[in-house]
Amino acid sequence: MNKYGVVAIKAVELMNGELLEPPNAWNKAASDMFSEGTSSQRKGCPRNTFLDLCEEGLVRGVPKGNYTYRSDSLNKAYAVEAVELLRGNPLLANDKNGSWKEVMKGVKKSHNSQMDVVLALWEKGLIVLE
Numbered sequence: 001m002n003k004y005g006v007v008a009i010k011a012v013e014l015m016n017g018e019l020l021e022p023p024n025a026w027n028k029a030a031s032d033m034f035s036e037g038t039s040s041q042r043k044g045c046p047r048n049t050f051l052d053l054c055e056e057g058l059v060r061g062v063p064k065g066n067y068t069y070r071s072d073s074l075n076k077a078y079a080v081e082a083v084e085l086l087r088g089n090p091l092l093a094n095d096k097n098g099s100w101k102e103v104m105k106g107v108k109k110s111h112n113s114q115m116d117v118v119l120a121l122w123e124k125g126l127i128v129l130e
Helices: 003-017 022-033 044-055 073-088 090-094 096-104 114-123
Strands: none
Touching: 003 022, 003 044, 003 114, 022 044, 044 073, 044 114, 073 090, 073 096, 073 114, 090 096, 090 114, 096 114
């Protein structure tokens, strides 16, 4: 699991333990993992993926809501599609690059840590399965 996956897991823990809203939980977890104000701490794709999953009610224990400042509709589509694919074929969780190719439906584009967030939450049982 890469660092953005760890941040996503920690953010869920912070939401449950300290009752933080998803954006604040992500910011705190990312600041703990990376130095405050660094590009890694501010990186948008994994952050938006996490917040988009929360917005859609796909993270266990997080109600649907408006958690993004300016959502990237592509990231949201990627995240939701990844969850749908994993629900249909959980074995895809064992192949990050293969999962991403399925999400992209043949479009050649590298993931920018979106799959790290989705797969970490999936692995820890934090994605809503229905």
